[in-house]
Amino acid sequence: MSEILRKDVFSLPEGVIYLDGNSLGPMPRNMPETLSRMVSSEWGQLLIKGWNAAGWMDQPSRIGDMVARLIGAPQGTVVMGDTLSIKVYQAVAAGLKMTPGRRVILSDTGNFPTDLYMVEGLIRTLDQGYELRTVAPEDVAAAIGDDIAVVMLTQVDYRTGRLHDMDAITQRAHQHGAVMVWDLAHSAGAIPVDLAASNAEMAVGCTYKYLNGGPGAPAFIYVRSDLAETIQPALSGWLGHEAPFDFAMNYRPGPGIERMRVGTPPVMQMTALEEAMRVWDDVDMRALRAASIALQEQFIADVEARVPALTLASPRDPDARGSQVSFRFEHGYAAMQALIHMDVIGDFRAPDIMRFGFTPLYIDAGDVTEAVDRIAKVMDDKLWDDPKYKTRNRVT
Amino acid sequence: MSEILRKDVFSLPEGVIYLDGNSLGPMPRNMPETLSRMVSSEWGQLLIKGWNAAGWMDQPSRIGDMVARLIGAPQGTVVMGDTLSIKVYQAVAAGLKMTPGRRVILSDTGNFPTDLYMVEGLIRTLDQGYELRTVAPEDVAAAIGDDIAVVMLTQVDYRTGRLHDMDAITQRAHQHGAVMVWDLAHSAGAIPVDLAASNAEMAVGCTYKYLNGGPGAPAFIYVRSDLAETIQPALSGWLGHEAPFDFAMNYRPGPGIERMRVGTPPVMQMTALEEAMRVWDDVDMRALRAASIALQEQFIADVEARVPALTLASPRDPDARGSQVSFRFEHGYAAMQALIHMDVIGDFRAPDIMRFGFTPLYIDAGDVTEAVDRIAKVMDDKLWDDPKYKTRNRVT
Known part of the structure; x- marks a missing residue:
């Protein structure tokens, strides 16, 4: 798995475990410079000539x-x-x-x-x-x-x-x-x-x-x-x-x-x-798939062992799943908000689905362990019952 | 016109007279920082939350x-x-x-x-x-x-x-x-x-x-x-x-x-x-229009006085024109390439149209005078006859 993991390529906020790359992938670290340079040296300097010259x-x-x-x-x-x-x-x-x-x-x-x-x-x-x-x-x-x-x-x-x-x-x-x-x-x-x-x-x-x-x-x-x-x-x-x-x-x-x-x-x-x-130049998709399945299997096993209130919504057979795992929970929206507040970012899809994406370029087994710890905390302490997590955002 | 002109807002290469803002406008000077900041602090830090939070x-x-x-x-x-x-x-x-x-x-x-x-x-x-x-x-x-x-x-x-x-x-x-x-x-x-x-x-x-x-x-x-x-x-x-x-x-x-x-x-x-x-927050469109017409009228008068080989392709009545002036010339493509080489950027549209856009936010009367000087140079010296200006680019 080590040849797939390349956390240093991406900029992620300190302490965040980002399990929402299936919705919006994180920023490659060199992006601010890439865009700044493109507009300065291409749009700014070449102007209309950029269509050919750049x-x-x-x-x-x-x-x-x-x-x-x-x-x-x-x-x-x-x-x-x-x-x-x-x-x-x-x-x-x-x-x-x-x-x-x-x-x-x-x-x-x-x-x-x-x-x-x-x-x-x-x-x-x-x-x-x-x-x-x-x-x-x-x-x-x-x-x-x-x-x-x-x-x-x-x-x-x-x-x-x-x-x-x-x-x-x-x-x-x-x-x-x-x-x-x-x-x-x-x-x-x-x-x-x-x-x-x-x-x-x-x-x-x-x-x-x-x-x-x-x-x-x-x-x-x-x-x-x-x-x-x-x-x-x-x-x-x-x-x-x-x-x-x-x-x-x-x-x-x-x-x-x-x-x-x-x-x-x-x-x-x-x-x-x-x-x-x-980033993908030297990524082997079969190796990435193996890494993704390993993360997903670990996640499912740990969640099911520690948080029985969550019901697996994804196929149990890893070959029948993409690169995400979803669980159903009646108060899934609030639970996900509480979890995001604890810096584990997944997302929610109506009516009751908590969704977690697994992206082996920047997520490893340690992240999965930590994410499940925090999910267990949200559930054990019923943090989802806090009214502040129940207000719906426009984008969820 | 002084209340319309705001050259300092835009980044234009030194010495360039840009008469192609009707094709691609120039870069506002703060754009590299704007984009760099947006990706760093919004995409990079907020991730999926940017849809609401940003x-x-x-x-x-x-x-x-x-x-x-x-x-x-x-x-x-x-x-x-x-x-x-x-x-x-x-x-x-x-x-x-x-x-x-x-x-x-x-x-x-x-x-x-x-x-x-x-x-x-x-x-x-x-x-x-x-x-x-x-x-x-x-x-x-x-x-x-x-x-x-x-x-x-x-x-x-x-x-x-x-x-x-x-x-x-x-x-x-x-x-x-x-x-x-x-x-x-x-x-x-x-x-x-x-x-x-x-x-x-x-x-x-x-x-x-x-x-x-x-x-x-x-x-x-x-x-x-x-x-x-x-x-x-x-x-x-x-x-x-x-x-x-x-x-x-x-x-x-x-x-x-x-x-x-x-x-x-x-x-x-x-x-x-x-x-x-x-940039447009305090631009009065009537004042901008008056400034545009003044620049266009100066340009037409100067070109017609000094470069009779160019034939006006735009309506002569300024009220019947937008914010551009076009001239026809049989060797218009090569002439425009020669002109661009001299840092006056307009463009060419088949079969024979040399097109010049007038944008009073960053073009003034001095620019028009200088542009016509260089057009006259291209025509007087038959620079358009140089083979190097005759090769067509993909985007013209």
Whole structure:
């Protein structure tokens, strides 16, 4: 595990045990300098010339290649931009064009809500009788039939950490002529992913969780190589054009994955993300996965031994989980607030889920032991019963 | 003009005369420190708590109110996010829902290409016989008839600076039952705009030009107050939801303009933009407009007197121009490269337009005099004939 742990790369407040890297990863230590230098020497000195001279224009593809390596995607098949919500819309809209005559988008109740909302919006916009059908996660495979246009799933359930079998579901989707779109928000940088082997048509994800790109870091989209030259972008912005600086009146899709770019990229966020991605240069995803499972197993065993009031909400089989562990507790919101007050940061998801992310780049066994000690303290002393922990924040 | 000029606020390289603030505004001097502090003390120290404790969640509305003041929009009617391309899609998609039965989106050949491309993509996605009709800018008013669903125009032509009459065109659109969408990319921070008085339904714009938000700064969208509670967002992301942190399975649009938010906002870009927007706190837009026109008139007079080979491409009437002046020259690309080499930064737009932006916050009469001296040097000495200036960059 020692070759995975690199606490010195990240800046974490003294004494904090951060088990929320599945929501927002911590800051790589050199980030203030990276951003300060970028704006001073690039924006400040190069001004408009930065698009060429500082390589801003190529950042979305360059970083896309860095993400590709972590998700089993060939070089040149991933591009960064926009938000995950926008990328879901792009992917599903493209998928519908590939399955004419079919009218059902299949998802599950474990999907992150914005994925479902974006599809709802697409369906309302199209107004052609499309249907978003959501089933329980365990019923997805059986629900894939010949009426399904697109299967759109988040691989790791944001509440429970339950992991879908990417290969099996993709295969079943293809047997029934459906297009497969995977949301890898809780997968990229968390578990080994082999997109190319799965043969899925498209995937999307975000980079502010396990990839530590910072708040609002750009999303990514993957399109399978054989489709990249024919796919029709619904969001056909100028930076996805074959020749943006010709300023032609008509859209002509750019080469390959470039066509999934839309507008002017957020250069500061891209710069921060590119810096954060360098951390991954020598990370072996299998070793990281082993380290993550070890931390999770230790956590589950210790919590169950010492805090019986918490009920495991995640699958018990480590191979069926992503890189998080969730427990149910009736007063979970207040308990989590009390815990955060004691510098163990996890988060809460309605109605009763206390969620803990395990990120072996900066969390070790000693952190897990200490975190469980403090969880036990919150529960043994009923700190969750303090009214000050019961007031809901806007973001929880 | 002295009360408008504030060169000390911006960091510009020594000796550079920057006439490209209509493409990418320069860096406010305190930006490195602002970003460095934001990531250190907010991301680095607050981590996930930054969404509440550092006000990240409210930034898009808070900055929206700052932009609103410059474009004649009431508080609470503008929200920031995404890119201009995405905001065009949102606005036009919403406009089509408001005009059932109509099938034509009207624009002009002076519109920025991405606006047209995004509408093309929307039309292809809808696949219901919609048509994008583009006419010459001077023919727009006459082309508005009872078949038009949405009129979508950029107020200031990105090549020539030609200014549309916002009130007259909006009025004509409404007389014919069409929805009006204005792109204010080259208007916000450049000229006084009174959106509320125009009665237009929607407007969009970017913030990296005259508003100096930095490369890839977020876009804005305005929705007229009386429509904000009924408009149906096509891009219905979780941060436009009535209660994002309820994680409900179904989308319910948020209150008012909030529903035009989509995904997780780019906090670093928002922070940079918020800092850049403070520059505008005490800027009187009428005084700025007067200063801009004075600079433009001086520039046109001097160029025409000294460099007859350049032909004015902008309207001669200052009231018919935005805050830029363009000249045509057959070898304009190379001439602009030579000029940039002499530290006068403007830009080139195909096929033959040399474009100069006038931004009275950091450009004064002395700069104009010096710029024209160098333009005359480029032309008198035929520096544009040097082969080294003829190689095209990717971004020009």
